[in-house]
Amino acid sequence: MPIATGTAAAGIVGRARGVVTGGHRTSSGLIAAAIEGDRDALRDLWRQHRRWVGAIVLAHKPREADVEDLVQAVAVQLVAKIHELREPEAFKPWLRAIAANTARASGRKTTRRRKHRLKLVGVARAVEPDHAAAEAHAQKESMDQARRLMDLARTLPEGYREPLLLRCVRGMSYRQIGEVLDLPETTIETRIARGRRMLRELAEAENTNPARAEARAGRMEV
Amino acid sequence: MPDHEPQQTPESLARDVLITRVVDGEASGGDWRTLAGMAASDQTLWAELAEAQQSHDELTRAVEIASAPAESVELSDIDAHLAPNNPMEHRLATVGKWGGWAAAACVALLWITGLDPTAGPNADTGNQAGLVSIGDTPEDAFDRYVRAGQEQGTVVREIPDRVVYAARPLETGQVEVTYLRQVLERRIVDETYRRASDEYGRTVEVPTRVRRAPPSAF
Incomplete structure (x- = not known):
């Protein structure tokens, strides 16, 4: 890690404009260094941001697409294009756009992939221990409900879907979400509030009319 | 908005x-x-x-x-983009990011044909189609491997049935299924051997002769 050595003097300037404060580069310093080709800075930068990239991918991907594959594709784009970024402060919206576009592009391959349904032969032995069956059943019901909520959240309009899912990533603050989406904190707060109301209304509508849930599942099913 | x-x-x-x-x-x-x-x-x-x-x-x-x-995606897997001067490591790292044996097979084919998997479709590689490019899914890479192998005569076809190896319930309520994909490959060799043991119990290779058989169904 090419961090400046010596005492912990504040404001030490590291290689490639990576500003070091108390032994850690600031985010803006990392971005500037990464743009200039510092590999360590780019790796650190990616580790700081990949989790919310996963949430953006989740907000835009078709159900059958794999999050890890798509995040991998975003990482490839990051490596290939970081040097094109002119303004370090635009890094987060820029990365968010790459993630959203990558996930959307994967949807265009859906039709072709649907032709290749997985066909298996042979018998698999269940390995679930009996004593854990009840607990596993309860966990499954709870997870089913959580997953159903997430599926519903992914049907919300983009402007509500993204802040709502980002808020679920390690408690990202309104300010941090605003930086990614390039929006004021107050707008983020309002959209999360409205998004939650829409989500609740969707869930209630499905509870009173299970056919809606089946229709949604059918639309999302591979 | x-x-x-x-x-x-x-x-x-x-x-x-x-x-x-x-x-x-x-x-x-x-x-x-x-x-x-x-x-x-x-x-x-x-x-x-x-x-x-x-x-x-x-x-x-x-x-x-x-x-x-997302937490498991490391840039070190893609680092070869930043250091394209090491062709062998570059190819292995780039293709290896998919982690599958099918992709590994692609590496061998790539090495034989001298294609650069990271080169774009317009790159002057001597083969317009290429085999693997960044952004391909593992399925795409596998399909390219089969097609290229068939063109070269080293791949006959994929056996359609996929064989379940294991199934494991996950905490999420989903099921993780591990299975085998089978590919019928073909090679032409000069000599054949079989494994046997000598009088000291050591494994030795003994030349064998393969009798002529009716024409292959392939």
């Missing part, structure tokens, strides 16, 4: 924002006082708050699980 603005009165929106702040731990002292005042005249507020908290917790759990694979 969002794709669709929900119809909501200012009072209703203010109430939702207040609940959201509480759920997200962003409520100020003034927010709590406002909430208590509203709850005094509207008994449903606490129930709504509890429901919103539970809903947020469930959604957070699902999103955390679904986005967790």
